[in-house]
Amino acid sequence: MAIMATMATMATMAELGALSTESSFSAAPTDASSSSNAVSLTSTPPTTVSPDSISLASEPDIPKLDTATTVPLLESAIPLLQIEQHVEVEQPESGQQTPVASAIVVADEPAPVTPEPTARPRRARSSLPVYNISQLSGTSKNRNRRAKGDDRRRTISGDTLLNHGDDNNSAAASTDTLLAKAKDTVQKVTDALNSDWSIAGPSIPKGVKITNKYKAARPPAEITRRATRHSGIVPETTLASSLSALGKRSRKTFEKGLSKGSKVAREILRLQDTNEFAKIDTRPVLTTYWSNGKFVDPNAKEEPAAAASSPPRKKARIEEAVVPGQDKKDGAAEPDKKEPAGPPVKKRRVKKWLEKGLYAGQEAPADINKGLTAQEKKKLASIPELAAGSKPNKTLPLPIFNGMRILINGRDFKLPYDICNPLPPGQPKPAAYRTMTRNRFVGDAAAYWKKTPHFEDFASKCVCKPEDGCAEDCQNRIMLYECDETNCNVGKERCQNRAFQNLQERVKKGGRYRVGVEVVKTSDRGYGVRSNRCFEPNQIIMEYTGEIITEEECERRMNEEYKNNECYYLMSFDQNMIIDATTGSIARFVNHSCSPNCRMIKWIVSGQPRMALFAGDRPIMTGEELTYDYNFDPFSAKNVQKCLCGSANCRGVLGPKPKDKKPPKPLKEDKKSSAVKGSVKAGKRKLKELLSAGSTDRVVDVYDEIDAAGSPKKMRKIKTATGVLKKKMAVTKETKKKPVSSGGLKAAKSAARGAATAIKRSVSNISVNAKSALGSSTKNRRASTTDLLKTYSSGKAKTSPKVKAKAVPTKKVKVSSRSSSLTIVAAGTGAGLGTAAKRTPKRTPKKAAVASASSSASAARKRTPSWKVRAVVADSNTPATGGNSSSSSSTGATKKPASKARSALELSRPANKIRLVTNKED
Ligand SMILES: C[S@@+](CC[C@H](N)C(=O)[O-])C[C@H]1O[C@@H](n2cnc3c(N)ncnc32)[C@H](O)[C@@H]1O
Numbered sequence: 001m002a003i004m005a006t007m008a009t010m011a012t013m014a015e016l017g018a019l020s021t022e023s024s025f026s027a028a029p030t031d032a033s034s035s036s037n038a039v040s041l042t043s044t045p046p047t048t049v050s051p052d053s054i055s056l057a058s059e060p061d062i063p064k065l066d067t068a069t070t071v072p073l074l075e076s077a078i079p080l081l082q083i084e085q086h087v088e089v090e091q092p093e094s095g096q097q098t099p100v101a102s103a104i105v106v107a108d109e110p111a112p113v114t115p116e117p118t119a120r121p122r123r124a125r126s127s128l129p130v131y132n133i134s135q136l137s138g139t140s141k142n143r144n145r146r147a148k149g150d151d152r153r154r155t156i157s158g159d160t161l162l163n164h165g166d167d168n169n170s171a172a173a174s175t176d177t178l179l180a181k182a183k184d185t186v187q188k189v190t191d192a193l194n195s196d197w198s199i200a201g202p203s204i205p206k207g208v209k210i211t212n213k214y215k216a217a218r219p220p221a222e223i224t225r226r227a228t229r230h231s232g233i234v235p236e237t238t239l240a241s242s243l244s245a246l247g248k249r250s251r252k253t254f255e256k257g258l259s260k261g262s263k264v265a266r267e268i269l270r271l272q273d274t275n276e277f278a279k280i281d282t283r284p285v286l287t288t289y290w291s292n293g294k295f296v297d298p299n300a301k302e303e304p305a306a307a308a309s310s311p312p313r314k315k316a317r318i319e320e321a322v323v324p325g326q327d328k329k330d331g332a333a334e335p336d337k338k339e340p341a342g343p344p345v346k347k348r349r350v351k352k353w354l355e356k357g358l359y360a361g362q363e364a365p366a367d368i369n370k371g372l373t374a375q376e377k378k379k380l381a382s383i384p385e386l387a388a389g390s391k392p393n394k395t396l397p398l399p400i401f402n403g404m405r406i407l408i409n410g411r412d413f414k415l416p417y418d419i420c421n422p423l424p425p426g427q428p429k430p431a432a433y434r435t436m437t438r439n440r441f442v443g444d445a446a447a448y449w450k451k452t453p454h455f456e457d458f459a460s461k462c463v464c465k466p467e468d469g470c471a472e473d474c475q476n477r478i479m480l481y482e483c484d485e486t487n488c489n490v491g492k493e494r495c496q497n498r499a500f501q502n503l504q505e506r507v508k509k510g511g512r513y514r515v516g517v518e519v520v521k522t523s524d525r526g527y528g529v530r531s532n533r534c535f536e537p538n539q540i541i542m543e544y545t546g547e548i549i550t551e552e553e554c555e556r557r558m559n560e561e562y563k564n565n566e567c568y569y570l571m572s573f574d575q576n577m578i579i580d581a582t583t584g585s586i587a588r589f590v591n592h593s594c595s596p597n598c599r600m601i602k603w604i605v606s607g608q609p610r611m612a613l614f615a616g617d618r619p620i621m622t623g624e625e626l627t628y629d630y631n632f633d634p635f636s637a638k639n640v641q642k643c644l645c646g647s648a649n650c651r652g653v654l655g656p657k658p659k660d661k662k663p664p665k666p667l668k669e670d671k672k673s674s675a676v677k678g679s680v681k682a683g684k685r686k687l688k689e690l691l692s693a694g695s696t697d698r699v700v701d702v703y704d705e706i707d708a709a710g711s712p713k714k715m716r717k718i719k720t721a722t723g724v725l726k727k728k729m730a731v732t733k734e735t736k737k738k739p740v741s742s743g744g745l746k747a748a749k750s751a752a753r754g755a756a757t758a759i760k761r762s763v764s765n766i767s768v769n770a771k772s773a774l775g776s777s778t779k780n781r782r783a784s785t786t787d788l789l790k791t792y793s794s795g796k797a798k799t800s801p802k803v804k805a806k807a808v809p810t811k812k813v814k815v816s817s818r819s820s821s822l823t824i825v826a827a828g829t830g831a832g833l834g835t836a837a838k839r840t841p842k843r844t845p846k847k848a849a850v851a852s853a854s855s856s857a858s859a860a861r862k863r864t865p866s867w868k869v870r871a872v873v874a875d876s877n878t879p880a881t882g883g884n885s886s887s888s889s890s891t892g893a894t895k896k897p898a899s900k901a902r903s904a905l906e907l908s909r910p911a912n913k914i915r916l917v918t919n920k921e922d
Contacts, residue, residue: 376408415513421622422512422532428521434583437507439610442547445577449548461489462497470497482605499540500605500612507542517542517626519589524644526567527589528625535620544571544600544611546584554578574602574609587613592654593627595647600628631656 369377441449462476462483470476470490474497476483483490483497492498506514516533535541546569549557554570557580562568569581569588581588590598590613597620602611613628620626627645632654641654651657 372408379408379410418534418622420513420533423518423520427519429519430527430589435586436545436547436584437543439545439579439608440547442549442580443553445548445550445553448550449575449577461487464488464490464495466490466494470495480601480603482603484606486606499614500543500603500610503540503543503612515542517586519586520625522591522625525591528627529586529590530625531620531622533622535615537615537617537619539615541598541613541615541620541626542587543585544579544581544587544613546579546581546588548573549578549580551576551578554580571600571611573611579611590626590628591645592630592632592643593645593647594629594643594650595645596627596629597624598626598628629657630654 368380372380462470462474464470464474468474468490470483470488474483475481476487477497481487482500483495484501485492488495488497506516512518513533516531516535517529518532520528520530522528531541558568558570562582565582569584571579571581573579587600590600597616597618598613599616600611601614602609604610613626632641633656643650643652643654
């Protein structure tokens with residue numbers, strides 16, 4: 001064994017000697033297996049050893065190593081490094097042998113390590129500007145230091161590198177120490193400089209080139225860490241990063257030490273010229289990003305780029321559409337493709353609907369009856385949407401909880417505020433509030449009323465055409481007669497003159513909106529009525545209903561039943577009748593206003609007089625309080641009430657309209673003649689004008705009214721007067737001149753008959769007023785007036801002695817009172833007295849009554865004139881002039897067109913009744 005070892009050693013030495021003569025060594029691996037574990041230990045002349053292929057070229061000072069002891073050690077150290085390096089070293093020109101050690105270490109089985117004798121190197125060169133492993137490692141020091149327990153971390157620093165001379169000078173460094181140092185140093189350097197960096201790199205002296213062979217033999221670096229930025233591309237070397245990983249101070253020191261012309265420094269300086277060292281990344285920076293919620297792979301960069309290069313799809317489509325048949329952008333025509341000649345046909349876009357809504361997912365519970373009461377279950381069963389087998393509404397499902405509640409409890413349909421705004425329930429209601437929707441005759445009234453067939457004569461139909469629809473020109477309308485089957489020529493479908501019927505149908509259906517009114521408590525005027533819907537101009541709102549009573553009954557009630565009442569709901573009605581709405585419709589709660597928005601008008605409906613509240617000339621909005629002008633007659637000063645309507649033109653008191661005030665009285669003589677003449681003249685003129693105007697087929701009578709101040713008279717359409725009227729009005733003559741149609745004649749005849757009958761009516765208004773006034777003043781006055789009125793109405797001259805003396809009851813003429821009876825005849829008693837009463841001008845009950853009657857007439861006729869003819873109180877000697885219906889006078893001898901009634905009455909005062917009134921006042 002010893003001989004064999006010696007021979008092997010000698011052979012090795014011979015080989016080394018051959019290598020050294022060539023001043024180079026080629027440490028090419030002998031076989032493939034050995035090359036994998038080769039390592040090059042450059043710049044480590046003192047310790048470079050190799051068991052089989054090591055060359056200590058040109059190193060005369062290198063001590064002769066005991067290869068038997070050093071090689072195994074090195075072999076044991078090298079496999080750990082797993083590095084292979086093939087270095088070709090150029091011989092320096094100076095001929096000086098550079099101590100370069102290069103070793104290819106084969107990771108063979110390590111030989112047993114035997115302790116080596118410490119041998120002092122023959123020569124130690126401290127100034128050798130090479131990389132000294134022993135100096136770098138400081139093995140002995142470290143070992144000693146760590147053995148002493150100093151575990152401080154030591155890094156390769158400038159100090160370590162520069163103070164290598166101490167170790168070199170140490171002659172006591174043994175081979176094993178050197179080997180250990182080499183191993184340790186290699187390890188440390190490799191660790192510090194990253195395993196990717198080959199130690200051969202820095203130690204390669206100038207002129208050394210890394211061959212391709214080496215590169216090919218180098219195994220690919222294993223990717224252990226991958227930065228996103230690098231995208232998997234491993235850098236060739238990490239020297240720069242390794243250096244940068246050093247501390248600032250250490251790096252400075254390191255660089256300082258390297259900059260002293262050493263090979264390492266040169267190498268590093270050379271490396272510094274590289275982009276990598278300067279941290280210049282020449283590779284394209286590939287970034288990853290997310291687009292439209294998708295990860296964009298940088299490796300698939302070609303596709304998006306290609307896509308980006310092509311124009312957007314939409315744009316391309318538009319281009320095609322705009323320039324059909326033209327070449328593409330690249331100029332390549334497509335001959336095969338035939339473009340449509342016409343404009344491009346737009347594809348119809350199909351709208352896509354969301355299938356799910358806000359409450360999607362809230363499917364109905366499996367058992368919808370769960371937790372419900374029996375009643376609720378019953379209700380649910382009746383809801384078709386929840387019935388078994390019904391298709392669930394998936395598009396707009398009801399929210400489960402609210403929807404179920406709504407389905408079970410239900411909810412009324414509500415109109416917007418502007419359309420309907422009913423008060424919340426619980427509003428104060430008047431005590432003893434009893435309603436009556438239809439008039440009811442009480443006591444003698446019914447019997448008396450039946451006796452009066454004064455509407456039978458008006459059975460003839462109107463002459464309206466179907467297209468006219470019984471509008472403003474309808475005779476029935478003009479006369480305040482409502483059309484029905486018997487008197488309408490148009491028919492129900494087209495007739496517009498059926499307000500009461502419409503009202504009845506409307507209210508019959510029920511509902512607050514249809515009724516449209518409600519009682520409200522006002523702040524200062526007791527209860528009132530307001531609308532909770534809109535009304536058109538002149539639209540019927542509600543009927544004023546109550547008990548129809550006679551004057552006697554009215555008097556009795558006022559003195560007995562209502563004597564302690566604060567308010568009376570009595571209104572003059574028709575035929576000396578009073579309508580008592582104490583038990584009646586809620587129209588009785590409608591308050592007075594000097595600027596009202598409604599009117600109270602009496603109509604004849606199916607032969608019966610009926611009173612209703614109509615909207616005025618302007619529409620009524622929801623929430624407005626409904627008012628009309630009372631033309632209130634307080635009967636006496638003590639009943640005068642202060643008006644609280646608050647309108648700009650408030651009269652201050654609940655009294656008649658100002659225009660009804662009497663004009664200054666002319667002298668007696670002049671007054672009589674001029675008034676009569678004037679009124680007759682005016683009547684004739686009007687009639688003439690009317691007749692000459694054209695429409696002769698229906699102009700048969702004249703009605704107009706004149707206010708107390710002698711304001712311009714209103715023209716009224718008339719019917720041909722026959723009988724008494726024909727004689728007295730001299731209308732016939734005029735009428736004959738004009739061609740009159742058969743329809744018009746018929747209507748005229750009917751009107752004339754009706755007028756004659758209507759004349760027989762008495763005025764309840766004035767009766768009540770007078771009666772009440774009398775009742776409040778003197779017994780005699782009341783009795784006499786009542787008697788007089790009764791006389792007028794019944795044809796018996798039952799007047800008081802005083803009246804009898806002056807009144808000349810000749811022929812009985814009943815006066816139509818339809819339009820003149822709209823005066824409140826009794827109202828509140830206590831309210832508004834005091835100051836209001838003091839401010840009230842002196843007005844006698846009688847005067848007030850007259851004024852209120854006439855003003856009511858004008859108010860009622862403002863919209864549609866009445867055909868009524870007024871009777872004139874006739875003097876025994878003088879032909880009667882026009883008489884106001886409210887005068888209740890009758891002569892029978894002469895009649896005057898009603899248009900002059902009041903004027904004649906007030907201005908001429910020929911009748912005994914006027915005198916009677918005057919006397920009473922006096
Ligand atoms: C037919 S009642 C109207 C309903 C009455 N507000 C009620 O609470 O029963 C008429 C009475 O109402 C009162 N009234 C009506 N309009 C008024 C007004 N403009 N100013 C003052 N009081 C008024 C008067 O007391 C009058 O006598």
